[in-house]
Amino acid sequence: MKDQNPTLDSLNYLKKYINLRTDAILLAISQKLSNGIAYFIFALIMAFVFIFVSLFLSLSLAEWLADLLNRPGIGNLIVSGIYVILGVFVYVFRTKLILNPISKNMGKIMDMSDLNNESAIHDHESIEEAIINIHQKIKGAEEDIHQNIDDIKEYYSFEQLRDRFIRSISTNPRNIINVLLILREVLKSRKKNCD
Numbered sequence: 001m002k003d004q005n006p007t008l009d010s011l012n013y014l015k016k017y018i019n020l021r022t023d024a025i026l027l028a029i030s031q032k033l034s035n036g037i038a039y040f041i042f043a044l045i046m047a048f049v050f051i052f053v054s055l056f057l058s059l060s061l062a063e064w065l066a067d068l069l070n071r072p073g074i075g076n077l078i079v080s081g082i083y084v085i086l087g088v089f090v091y092v093f094r095t096k097l098i099l100n101p102i103s104k105n106m107g108k109i110m111d112m113s114d115l116n117n118e119s120a121i122h123d124h125e126s127i128e129e130a131i132i133n134i135h136q137k138i139k140g141a142e143e144d145i146h147q148n149i150d151d152i153k154e155y156y157s158f159e160q161l162r163d164r165f166i167r168s169i170s171t172n173p174r175n176i177i178n179v180l181l182i183l184r185e186v187l188k189s190r191k192k193n194c195d
Helices: 007-066 074-092 094-109 127-155 158-171 173-194
Strands: none
Touching: 007 074, 007 094, 007 127, 074 094, 158 173
16 A cells, blocks of 8 residues: 555546546537538538429429420430539438538537636547547546545555554654644643643
């Protein structure tokens, strides 16, 4: 057992734990925000594609009906087909093309140093990776706090206090002699005051 008082480390363990919890909360908020922004951008892109598909389909149908025999609207149908293919492509690969890059960029943009000098959030590939990392560090911080509490209990146990007292007396008897002399003087002065 170390002779150093473990209560001195308690504040550091508690500060580390609070910082990690703060980071975890900020990461959770950032994850929700980045997912919301990503889906909003995805919805805007799909709306844009839908508007153009609808526009060209409408133009194609109008021209096709007007020129039933010459069919000059076939060009508009091809353009509409391209937009349909583009929309299907974006929809199928939305996670890879839109959602993941936005999430990764949000993870890289986050700099918690202005809020927390000892932030555990660093340049991770994604917010998900940072969340996994922060939860592992929180678990370690909780174990440190539990170990610190056990060390404090052990440090202030009767056996440890007795051993330190005896060791203190045996290594430097001058202290106990000084205490006894002071105590003798206090008792003398009390006796004088009582008389």
